[in-house]
Amino acid sequence: MGEQTLWALDGIDTIIEPGEFVAVMGPSGSGKSTYMNMIGCLDVVTEGQVYIDGSEVSSFQPDELATIRNEKIGFVFQQFNLLARTTAEENVKLPLLYSQIPESEWSERTLKCLEQVDLGPRADHQPSQLSGGQQQRVAIARALVNDPVMILADEPTGALDTHTTEEIMALFQELNEKGTTIILVTHEPEVAAYAKRQLIFRDGHLVSDELTANRVSLDIDNSSLVSNEQ
Template identity: 55%
Template sequence: MELKGITKSYRNGEQELEVLKGIDLTVQEGEFLAIMGPSGSGKSTLMNIIGLLDKATKGSYSLSGQAVEKLNQNQLAHVRNKEIGFVFQQFFLLSKLNAQDNVELPLIYAGVSSSKRHELSQQFLEKVELVDRRKHLPSELSGGQKQRVAIARALVNNPSIILADEPTGALDTKTSNQILELLTQLNHEGKTIIMVTHEPEIADYATRKIVIRDGRITMDTTDSVRID
């Protein structure tokens, strides 16, 4: 993916708040990138633009050779469903669906048959070591188990990119390490991982780090220098 001159502004009454101020970022296939920065720095806004959940005010974004700004809403939804898997801090599992049904949701949107959905959901629940809990509701799972269900859901359409927004923020240290080791394993298998975090010890799992402050990239370990 390649982002050039990305800005993002929000209007609040008569005032315009510029959250991103000219982001240039290239991410190669198979990278494990951590996006760091204090609260309000713009890192989650950048993640939302990368994940096609929001659009930049200005600038260009190319994803797998496609100019994102030229895609309509249906095309954006298709790319999100096929190319990107999302993992969030709060899991966002549907409370009335069991683990297996939650994992199957992206496959329903993709039009996959019922038998194939069952096969794939079990395959990916096995990958995250939760196949024995597939019939449990989210309320019957621990925080770490919920996040592993969310990771299985993110993987089930075989996306090339996993976006993880504070994936361990609601977990204890031991469970956090287990989730990060799973993300590392997925990266070793060829997935591109982009993770938002404000914790240096979490970012250490990534192979590349960028720091955002006041809407600008101020450090990129690819260059091993600060950007003034």
């Protein structure tokens, strides 16, 4: 009632450079999801600007936002959001369907991304035939397939056990080492500890922006990743 306006985010001014690994933290209702939706072009700001890879996207129309999401951003979700009864390969290929990338490159890109997450041999498996960790890795491959400027991961380990969480986070670190920008939303400090930089939100405000003090670094090599899953 009344004219009181509630700002989900207020006075946020952040810059994330290429190659960063940022964890976005905060309790429920702190605004961290809204922040991610803004930079993920899933939602638009009411005031202010958002720049992605040099484009000012806050004034974009739905179609333009879709193109930005397709070309610049790779999403990883808590619930994986894979298409059921569809093979891993087809799932990974999905963003290419909406892209300008020529069809002749699709298979090569898809398989390369599946190999990057160590699921090359499982290309023809459907989600129901894969474990939770493997499903999330398919989702990560899908996020990588369009060669985005950043990966946005929203509670990517929320549905996984501790051991699998470690594997996924190691994979993110590995990808980051190779140059992929990663922005990770989580409310678990243990998960945030894998990132290089931590943003903490509270009540719509950014209350802390610091480098991770005791960064966890898991140097699990590829072979152990595969063997752990099997």
